[in-house]
Amino acid sequence: MKVLVIGSGGREHALVWKISHSKKVKEIFALPGNSGMNELAKTIDIKASNIIEIADFAQEKKINLTVVGPELPLSLGIVDEFNRRNLKIFGPTQKAAMIESSKIFAKEFMKKNKIPTSDFQTFNYPNDAKEFLKNTQFPVVIKADGLAGGKGVFICNSIEPAEASINSIMIEKKFGKSGEQIIIEEYLSGQEMSFMIISDGKRAIPLVSSMDYKKIFDGDKGPNTGGMGAISPSPLSDKNLYTTIMKTIIIPTIEGMRLEGKEFRGVLYAGLMITSEGPRVLEYNVRLGDPETQTILLRLKSDLVELMEGSTDGSLFDIPVRWDDKVSGCVVVTSKGYPSKFETDKKIDGLERAKSLGVEIFHAGTILKDRSYHTSGGRVLNVCALSNNLKDAMKKIYDAISFIGYDNIYYRTDIGKVKK
Ligand SMILES: Nc1ncnc2c1ncn2[C@@H]1O[C@H](COP(=O)(O)OP(=O)(O)O)[C@@H](O)[C@H]1O
Ligand SMILES: [Mg+2]
Known part of the structure; x- marks a missing residue:
C-alpha cells in the first residue's frame, strides 16, 4: 500500500x-x-x-x-x-479536533462530563476579565481559546502581568482570532505528565508512557520549547495512576465525545497535572506529541499501519499491541538561541559516525545542500536510542551526539536524569 x-x-x-x-x-x-x-x-x-x-x-x-x-x-x-x-x-474530524482547537470547548466538555480539571471562567471581553481579576486568588492561568502554537498560556502571579496578558491576547490580538475568547483558570501544582491513547471512536488503547522535557536549559530552567527530549517509560507512571487516568479521564472523554456526535478517532493526548488530589486535565491534544512519539515508536513492536487502519475503520479491538520492555530516550539537538532567535544554514558534520553507534537519528530542521545536511530550523535533529536501561540508552545517545558538530549546536545535557 x-x-x-x-x-x-x-x-x-x-x-x-x-x-x-x-x-x-x-x-x-x-x-x-x-x-x-x-x-x-x-x-x-x-x-x-x-x-x-x-x-x-x-x-x-x-x-x-x-x-x-x-x-x-x-x-x-x-x-x-x-x-x-x-x-x-x-485522525479526528474537525468537530472532534475542537477538543484541542478550542480550549473553551474542552473545558465545558470536561465540566459536563465530570472529567477532573481546574475551575475556570471564560470571557469574551477584556474588561469583564479584568473585573474578575479583582476578586480572585493568584496565581491564575490565562489561556487564549484557540491554537497559539504553544504560546497562548500565561501563568500570572499578580494582577499586573495578568492584565498585560489579557491585553496582549484580546486587545493587541497577538494570536489573531484564537484570542477572541479567553479562559482564566485555577493554578494547579503537582507533576506534569502526558498520557496518549489511540482510539477508534469507541475503544481506547493506551500507548506506553513517556515523559518530555519542555524547558530549554538543564535542570528544567528557562522558557518552554516545543520539547528538548523525552524518555519512555515515564518514571511517574504506576499501575494505580494508570487505572485512575483511564477510568476518570480517558474513557469518559471517548464516551462523552461519541455521545455528542463528535466521535474521536486518532490519537488523543491528555496533558495532565498529577496533583495531591489526583490527576487533572490541563488540556487535550488531538495528535501525537513531539518528541514523545520518537521514544514511543522505538518501543512499538506491532505494525503501526495496522493500528492506524484499525482506528480509522473502527476495528481496533482486533489488533494486539506489543511493546518492547526496553527503555528509550530522545535528545533534541537545536540551534543555539531557540526558542527565540537563532541562525540557520550551518553545515552539519558527523551524522554517519553518530549513526554507527546504533542510534536512530530523526531529522527536524535540516536541509540537504551540496550533498551535506545544513541546519534549517530551531529543533534540528532528534538522536534516539533503545536499550536495556535508561542509563545505557542515554549514554549511547550522548556518545552519538558528541560526534555531531555544527556552528551553533545546543542541546540539554541532562535528559533522562532530572526528575521533573
Ligand atoms: N491550570 C494550570 N495550572 C498550572 N499550570 C498550568 C495550568 N494550565 C497550563 N499550565 C502550564 O502551562 C503549560 C501549557 O498549557 P497547555 O494548556 O498545555 O497549553 P498549550 O500546550 O496549548 O500551550 C502546561 O504544560 C503547564 O505547564
Ligand atoms: Mg500543552
Whole structure:
C-alpha cells in the first residue's frame, strides 16, 4: 500500500521510519516532509495547511492511508475533506479536533462530563476579565481559546502581568482570532505528565508512557520549547495512576465525545497535572506529541499501519499491541538561541559516525545542500536510542551526539536524569 505522512518534524520522520517497517507498505510520501526522510519517503512540496491540494494529491496518487502529524490540518478539517472523497485518513474530524482547537470547548466538555480539571471562567471581553481579576486568588492561568502554537498560556502571579496578558491576547490580538475568547483558570501544582491513547471512536488503547522535557536549559530552567527530549517509560507512571487516568479521564472523554456526535478517532493526548488530589486535565491534544512519539515508536513492536487502519475503520479491538520492555530516550539537538532567535544554514558534520553507534537519528530542521545536511530550523535533529536501561540508552545517545558538530549546536545535557 501507499502511505502519506503529513508534517515535517522529528515526529513525522519517526512515523515515516516506523511505517517503513510495515510489511504492508510499498511506498511512502511525506508532505512537506524534510530532507532527512529522503531515504524512506518521497517528499512532496505542498503546505500541510493546504488541505484541498493534499486531498487532490492523495486522490491522484491513490494513497491508501494518510497519517496527519500536526494539529493544524486536523483543525482545518482535513479528515472531513478526505472522508468526503472516500480516502482513508488517520485522525479526528474537525468537530472532534475542537477538543484541542478550542480550549473553551474542552473545558465545558470536561465540566459536563465530570472529567477532573481546574475551575475556570471564560470571557469574551477584556474588561469583564479584568473585573474578575479583582476578586480572585493568584496565581491564575490565562489561556487564549484557540491554537497559539504553544504560546497562548500565561501563568500570572499578580494582577499586573495578568492584565498585560489579557491585553496582549484580546486587545493587541497577538494570536489573531484564537484570542477572541479567553479562559482564566485555577493554578494547579503537582507533576506534569502526558498520557496518549489511540482510539477508534469507541475503544481506547493506551500507548506506553513517556515523559518530555519542555524547558530549554538543564535542570528544567528557562522558557518552554516545543520539547528538548523525552524518555519512555515515564518514571511517574504506576499501575494505580494508570487505572485512575483511564477510568476518570480517558474513557469518559471517548464516551462523552461519541455521545455528542463528535466521535474521536486518532490519537488523543491528555496533558495532565498529577496533583495531591489526583490527576487533572490541563488540556487535550488531538495528535501525537513531539518528541514523545520518537521514544514511543522505538518501543512499538506491532505494525503501526495496522493500528492506524484499525482506528480509522473502527476495528481496533482486533489488533494486539506489543511493546518492547526496553527503555528509550530522545535528545533534541537545536540551534543555539531557540526558542527565540537563532541562525540557520550551518553545515552539519558527523551524522554517519553518530549513526554507527546504533542510534536512530530523526531529522527536524535540516536541509540537504551540496550533498551535506545544513541546519534549517530551531529543533534540528532528534538522536534516539533503545536499550536495556535508561542509563545505557542515554549514554549511547550522548556518545552519538558528541560526534555531531555544527556552528551553533545546543542541546540539554541532562535528559533522562532530572526528575521533573
Ligand atoms: N491550570 C494550570 N495550572 C498550572 N499550570 C498550568 C495550568 N494550565 C497550563 N499550565 C502550564 O502551562 C503549560 C501549557 O498549557 P497547555 O494548556 O498545555 O497549553 P498549550 O500546550 O496549548 O500551550 C502546561 O504544560 C503547564 O505547564
Ligand atoms: Mg500543552
